[in-house]
Amino acid sequence: MVEFTVHDEGSAPDEAKATLAEVKRHNGFIPNLYGVLAESPQALAAYQATSEQFLRSSLPKAAKHVVWLTASRxxxxxxxxxxxxxxxxxxxxxxxxxxxxxxxxxxxDPKLQAVRVFTDRLVADAGWVDEQEVQVFLDAGFTRRQVLDIVTGVAQKTLSNYTNHLAHTPLDDALAPLQWSPES
Structure with missing residues (x-):
């Protein structure tokens, strides 16, 4: 197995140190995902930028969490x-x-269910969602902008999910009670 380092501010490449320091200031610690992403300052910056843009998207707060959870699941x-x-x-x-x-x-909740179903289809079909399924999402009260907002959230999660698969990112101690596996 190829091992990836979970960096901190001391071991990270210089280009990643400021981002890790900001993450630590914001969260109180550096989540292991960020420590792994720091190996490539560009991957870390891309994750941060995509995260910030998705947070600014037009989706309601709960819908954003549905996207993150559904794509990750x-x-x-x-x-x-x-x-x-x-x-x-x-x-x-x-x-x-x-x-x-x-x-x-x-x-x-029918609106959150529409977000869940559309996100699931988007990930499962690698973006090739049937036009009728897109229309079902729009008919649930969402917009074309929100279709693309979900694509942005899926892009963010694809970056983190694939990184975690490759790196076998260890779960942070704080997340241990929330452990999940596909077999659950």
Whole structure:
């Protein structure tokens, strides 16, 4: 197995040190994903930039968390499902929504369910979502802009999910109670 270093501010390449310091200031620690991404300052910067843009997207807060969780679940990313489960609860997303996505169950909220289904199809079909499925999403009250907003969220999660798969990123201690596996 190829081993990846989980960097901190001391071991990271110089170009990544300021970003890691900012992440630590914001979170109180450096999540292992960021430590791994720091190996490539450009990958770290790309993840940060995509994250910032998705946060600024037109999707409601709960819908953003549905995108993150659904894409991570579909991609089988144990690290990101755990991380986004905690982030969703901290953002006051209903625990039932988080549990349903983790368990691959439908959501009771029709709008969030539309986000979940569209995100799942987008990831599963590598972007080749059938026109009728796109229309179902639009008919649920969303816009073409929000179709592309979800693409942005999926791009963010693709970067982190694939990194975690390659690096076998260890789960942060704080996330241990939220551990998830595709077999769950």
């Amino acid at each position: 579909r991609n089988g990313c144990q690290y990101c499902v755990a991380a986004h489960s905690g982030a969703a609860v901290a953002a006051r997303v209903d625990q039932a929504v988080v549990d349903a996505i983790r368990d691959d169950k439908p959501l009771d």
